[in-house]
Amino acid sequence: MLRHMRRSSIKKLRDIIAYFTFKAKHLTERRLAKLIYIAEIYSIEKFGRRLSEIKFxxxxxxxxxxxxxxxxxxxxxxxxxxxxxxxxxxxDASFFKPNVDKTTISLSDGDKTILDDVLNDWGFKRTPEIIEHAKSTTPCKSSEFGELINFDEYIEECISTVIENDDDIVGGTLDAIEEYKIGFGETFKTKEGILNHLRSL
Incomplete structure (x- = not known):
């Protein structure tokens, strides 16, 4: 089942599962899957990108x-x-439990923040509540039963909000406009130059 995934994607999935398992200690597969899904939603809303390449x-x-x-x-x-x-x-359910005291997890600080936010918001809630919340999200509601949940439209919807709330991006855009107005600055002559500048912020 995991053969179609890239090695880096499998490693990321393993690290996400390990992070949740070692923090929550005793997770059913159903609960774990919903927490990972909610983490995808949080990541899209905060960063405008998926947390992983996991299919739902x-x-x-x-x-x-x-x-x-x-x-x-x-x-x-x-x-x-x-x-x-x-x-x-x-x-009867399958449970995920730590088998050692510590493990190595290679996730970015941003990813860990997302997972911590999910645990803080949902880690103590009953599984039926978590399921209902996951079902109520826009990507899930936008898909039919049995369909692959498509996150792309939701990402597009959230990106504008992410940009508006990011002072670095807004400031960089205003700098680009000012340089363009006064007619100098090779950086902002082309669309690619502007995008490269924004990516560097």
């Missing part, structure tokens, strides 16, 4: 990921144990 489908219990569903081939027996147990409501 609109399914019975909201967003479902085949990659998360098949991570036992990537994780079990290493830093994380995946085993079956009974939930507090009497359902």
């Amino acid at each position: 489908f609109n399914y019975y219990y909201g967003p479902w990921s085949p990659e998360v569903d098949h991570t036992e081939e990537l994780l079990s027996g290493g830093d994380i144990l995946i085993g079956f147990d009974t939930t507090s409501h009497g359902y």
